[in-house]
Amino acid sequence: MQDFSFYSPTEIVFGKNSEQQIGTLSHQLGGKVLVHYGSGSIKRSGLYDVVKASLKDAGVEFVELGGVQPNPRLSLVHEGIALCRKEQVQGILAVGGGSTIDSAKAIAAGVPYEGDVWDFLAQKEVPKTVLPVGVVLTIPAAGSEASNATVVTKEETQEKFGWNCELLRPVFAVLNPERTYTLPPFQTACGVADIMAHVLERYFTNEPNVAFSDRMCEALLRTMVEQAPRALAEPEDYAARAEIMWAGTLAHNDLLGRGRIEDWSSHMIEHELSAIYDVAHGAGLAVVFPAWMKLIYQERLERFVQFAVRVFDVPYTAGEDEKTALEGIRRIKAFFSSIGLPVTMKELGVPDRSSYDLMAEKAVNTQGGKLGSFRVLSIPDVRRIYELAE
Amino acid sequence: MQDFSFYSPTEIVFGKNSEQQIGTLSHQLGGKVLVHYGSGSIKRSGLYDVVKASLKDAGVEFVELGGVQPNPRLSLVHEGIALCRKEQVQGILAVGGGSTIDSAKAIAAGVPYEGDVWDFLAQKEVPKTVLPVGVVLTIPAAGSEASNATVVTKEETQEKFGWNCELLRPVFAVLNPERTYTLPPFQTACGVADIMAHVLERYFTNEPNVAFSDRMCEALLRTMVEQAPRALAEPEDYAARAEIMWAGTLAHNDLLGRGRIEDWSSHMIEHELSAIYDVAHGAGLAVVFPAWMKLIYQERLERFVQFAVRVFDVPYTAGEDEKTALEGIRRIKAFFSSIGLPVTMKELGVPDRSSYDLMAEKAVNTQGGKLGSFRVLSIPDVRRIYELAE
Secondary structure, three states, X not given: OOOEEEOOOOXXXXXXXXXXXXXXXXXXXXXXXXEEOOOOHHHHHOHHHHHHHHHHHOOOOEEEEOOOOOOOEHHHHHHHHHHHHHHOOOEXXXXXXXXXXXXHHHHHHHOOOOOXXXXXXXXXXXXXXXXXXXXXXXXXXXXXXXXXXXXXXXXXXXXXXXXXXHHHOOOEEEEOHHHHOOOOHHHHHHHHHHHHHHHHHHHOOOOOOOHHHHHHHXXXXXXXXXXXXXXHHOOOOHHHHHHHHHHHHHOOOOHHHOOXXXXXXXXXXXXXXXXXXXXXXXXXXXHHHHHHXXXXXXXXXXXXXXXXXXXXXXXXXXXXXXXXXXXXXXXXXXXXXXXXXXXXXXXXXXXXXXXHHHHHHHHHHOOOOOEOOOOOEOHHHHHHHHHHOO | OOOEEEOOOOEEXXXXXXXXXXXXXXXXXXXXXXXXXXXXXXXXXXXXXXXXXXXXXXXXXXXXXXXXXXXXXXXXXXXXXXXXXXXXXOEEEEEEOHHHHHHHHHHHHHOOOOOOOXXXXXXXXXXXXXXXXXXXXXXXXXXXXXXXXXXXXXXXXXXXXXXXOHHHOOOEEEEOHHHHOOOOHHHHHHHHHHHHHHHHHHHOOOOOXXXXXXXXXXXXXXXXXXXXXXXXXXOOOHHHHHHHHHHHHHOOOXXXXXXXXXXXXXXHHHHHHHHHHXXXXXXXXXXXXXXXXXXXXXXXXXXXXXXXXXXHOOOOOOOOHHHHHHHHHHHXXXXXXXXXXXXXXXXXXXXXOOOHHHHHHHHHHOOOOOEOXXXXXXXXXXXXXXXXXX
C-alpha cells in the first residue's frame, strides 16, 4: 500500500428530506450567494423554487446565473466571475449536475484571483484561496459534489482541461435521489458509466497490496451493475436511485483510491473525444474503457481475471486466464450496451478517423508525454485505442 | 435507504513516513498541547521520542500525561482536565490506542466545561465546545481515531458509558502500520474482533435497501478474515498490517452505517462484561457476538444466509437456509478462535453466572429499556446471550 493522505470533509446530506436544509447549510457560504445552474430543467422540476424558498427562509441573500452547458465553458465561467465581483458574492451554490458544479468551482477559484482562471486549469498557477462552494446535486455521475476536481473547456482552442485542487472540495452537498427520477434514460446510463469509470481508473493499479480497497471498488462496481437496470426499468425506484447516487459520490471523493496508484488515461482519452465531438462524457467512457482494456489486458492478466471473476461472476477455470479476462471485458461492454450506451465510435457519432491523430497527440502531450500509470501510453497506443473502439 | 448525514472530516495521514508530519499537523491544535499516552510502551518503542522531536521541530509547546489504562478511567480524565487548565493547554495529542484516544476526547470535552465531564457521558448535558484532538495511532481496533465516540469507565460505580458527539471527531490522525509490528498477538486479534464488530453492528439491520453498504461491509469483513492470520503469522508483514489499520479506521468513521439502522446491542452487552471483569473489549466481543447471533438468527434468516455466503463463502443450497446461517455463525466463532481469541465465558475468565442478572439489567436499563434495533432485547434475552456464550 502506498503512503497516503485522506481528507474528504464535504458534509453529505442525503435523502428525501435533505432539501429542507439547503438554506441553513448555505450559511456556511459566508454571505451573499451565487445560485448557479444549467439549462432551466431545475425550473421545470420545481427544484429552483425549493432552493429559492429555503434560502429566503434562512435569510441568505443571493443572485443567480444559469446557462451551464454539458462540458462547461470557460466563457460562462468568466461571466460568473464578473457577476460575483460586481455583486460582492461570498460563496457559490451549484444546483445541478457535474457540469454546473465544475463551472461553480472554476468561478469560485477565479473570483479572488487577479489573473485569468484558465491559469489554474492550465496548471500555470496555484490559487491561494477560493470562495466556498455548496452543492444541490441532480445528476449522479461526475462525483464533483465531493471531489477536488473540475473540468472546463476553452471553446476557442477546443481544450478540455481537468484540474485538481484540495481547495475545490465543496463544503456541503445535498443529495435527494427523487430529483433523479426525471433524468432521461440515456443520461442515467451515462452517469452510471462515469461512476464506474471513476472506480476503474483506480482499480487498475500497479500497487500490489490493495486487498481492502480492491474489494470496496468491486463492491461499488457490482452495485452499479445490479442497480442501473432497475433504475432504468422503473425510474421512480427510490432504492435503486439512492444506491446509484450514494455510490456516485463515494466513487470520486478519493476514498477508493487511497494507497493505490491511479491511472486516469481513459478519462484523458475521452476528454479529447468530447472536446472535439461534444459527446456526453459517460458515453465516451463507455466506448473508450473497453478498448483501453483490450489494448493492455495481457500485461497484467491477473488483474483482469480478478475483475472478471469478482465483478461479473465469470467462472474461472485454471489455466484459462486469458479467456476469463476477455470474458470480463466482453461483459462490461455488453453491460454498457444493455443500458443503452454506445460502445463503438460509430454509435458515439464519430464519423471517421480524421481526428484520431490530433486527439491522440493532445491526450498524451497534455500529460507531459506520460499518459496513465497502469500502462504508460504512447501516442500510437492512444490512436490504437480509438481504432479498437470502432 | 434511510435519510442520513455523513460528515467525517478527520484528516488521515497514513503510511511509513506519516510520523514526520506530526508536528506540522499539531499546529491545528491551536497552541500548547497535552501529549496523552498509556503505559509507557511508546517510550520503549521510540515513538515517544519521534513525537517529541516532531513537535519541537515544528515549534509546538507541550506538556504530557501518561498512565491511560485499557477501559480508560474517569479519574485520569479528571487529572488531565486539571492539568490542561493549569497549563493553559489548547489541544490534546493522543498517542496510543483507543483507550488513550477516548481518554483524550473526554479531557478535551471537560476542559472548557464548568461541571463534571461525566455529565456528558451520562447524557445529562451536551457540550458547547471541546478542545481539538489529534491522534497518533498505535493499535488498530477501536476506530476512535476518526469516530465521534468515546467510552469511559467510572471506577466507583463500575459504570462504562459510551458517548457520541460530533465535536469529538479528531482533527487529524497519523497512522503508521509499522507501529503495530510489536503488538502482542492477543492484542492484534482483539483489535481484529473489535473492527469486525463495528461492521457487524451496522451490517445486521432492518433497513432493506442497503445493497451498496452491504457489499462494503462484506468487503471489510472478508479483508479481516484474510489479513488477520497473515499479520499473526508474520508480525512485520507491512501489507497485512496496513490493510488492518486502514480497515479499522473505515469500520468506525460512520461510512459503513450511512442509510442503515444500526444495532449496537452486542457492544452494550460486552461493555457490562468488561466493566465488571475488566476483560479486553475485543475478546469480550468475540464471545458475545456469536452468542447474540445464535439467539436471533431465525428472525431474519436471509440476512444470516447472506452473511454466511458472502463473507465466509459458505456454499448455499436452496431450501437449506437455516443450515447455511448456522454454518456462518460457526465459521465466525471458529475464526475468532483460530486467531487466539476466547469464544466462551470460561475462556474469557468469567468464573460463574453470578453477575449475569446484574449485567443484563444494566445493559438494557442504560439504554432506556430498549437495547438494540435489529431485534430489541429484553433483560431475559441478554441473560440468555450470556448463557449461550458459555
